[in-house]
Amino acid sequence: MSIEGAGQHELKTQRLSPIHAEACHQLDRLCRPRGWDLRQWHLDLEAQDIEGPGRCVLGVLRGSELVAVASGWLILDELQILLVLVHPAQRRIGLARMVLSELMREGQERGASGATLEVAASNTAALGLYGSLGFRSTGRRRGYYRDGQDALIQWCQLQGTTG
Ligand SMILES: CC(C)(COP(=O)(O)OP(=O)(O)OC[C@H]1O[C@@H](n2cnc3c(N)ncnc32)[C@H](O)[C@@H]1OP(=O)(O)O)[C@@H](O)C(=O)NCCC(=O)NCCS
Numbered sequence: 001m002s003i004e005g006a007g008q009h010e011l012k013t014q015r016l017s018p019i020h021a022e023a024c025h026q027l028d029r030l031c032r033p034r035g036w037d038l039r040q041w042h043l044d045l046e047a048q049d050i051e052g053p054g055r056c057v058l059g060v061l062r063g064s065e066l067v068a069v070a071s072g073w074l075i076l077d078e079l080q081i082l083l084v085l086v087h088p089a090q091r092r093i094g095l096a097r098m099v100l101s102e103l104m105r106e107g108q109e110r111g112a113s114g115a116t117l118e119v120a121a122s123n124t125a126a127l128g129l130y131g132s133l134g135f136r137s138t139g140r141r142r143g144y145y146r147d148g149q150d151a152l153i154q155w156c157q158l159q160g161t162t163g
Pocket of ligand 1: 084127
């Protein structure tokens with residue numbers, strides 16, 4: 001998939017490995033006030049080797065720069081999406097939709113019939129993104145986040161929606 005936008009290099013989506021932990025951590029620091037520390041990123045990326053192909057961290061590279069990440073986990077027939085991050089200077093050009101669609105496609109290929117995630121009720125950008133991919137709110141976890149915010153549980157039926 002080719003997307004025009006910030007930067008001149010071509011975009012490439014690929015599975016990430018522990019060598020990308022530092023780049024993921026740097027991206028996370030730009031994207032979230034309380035993201036994962038470097039150790040958590042190492043653990044997340046190493047989990048793919050330990051837990052097999054159902055555990056998947058995908059990245060989008062523009063040249064050698066990591067500009068987007070999506071992480072997910074296949075539990076039985078359900079793809080649990082842990083996060084999606086896009087570099088602040090590269091937003092609104094479709095990178096999140098691109099990397100998340102690919103994660104959902106891979107999940108579906110490995111047997112997922114649905115995808116789920118939790119998102120802060122105030123995160124309008126993420127809610128817009130998930131809505132554009134077919135997710136709907138199916139529940140609310142009150143006071144789920146450390147700052148007291150509620151989480152909205154999102155669900156998307158995968159069969160027939162991707163691939
Ligand atoms: C949420 C986030 C991943 C979106 O990344 P992005 O690459 O800008 O999103 P895309 O360009 O793929 O947008 C896809 C759709 O999402 C919606 N969307 C994205 N940003 C939006 C915004 N700021 N406001 C409203 N809708 C938005 C739109 O429907 C958009 O489609 P459109 O551009 O055709 O209207 C990005 O803002 C981000 O990294 N935020 C910080 C981290 C975060 O909150 N992650 C989610 C929870 S882990």
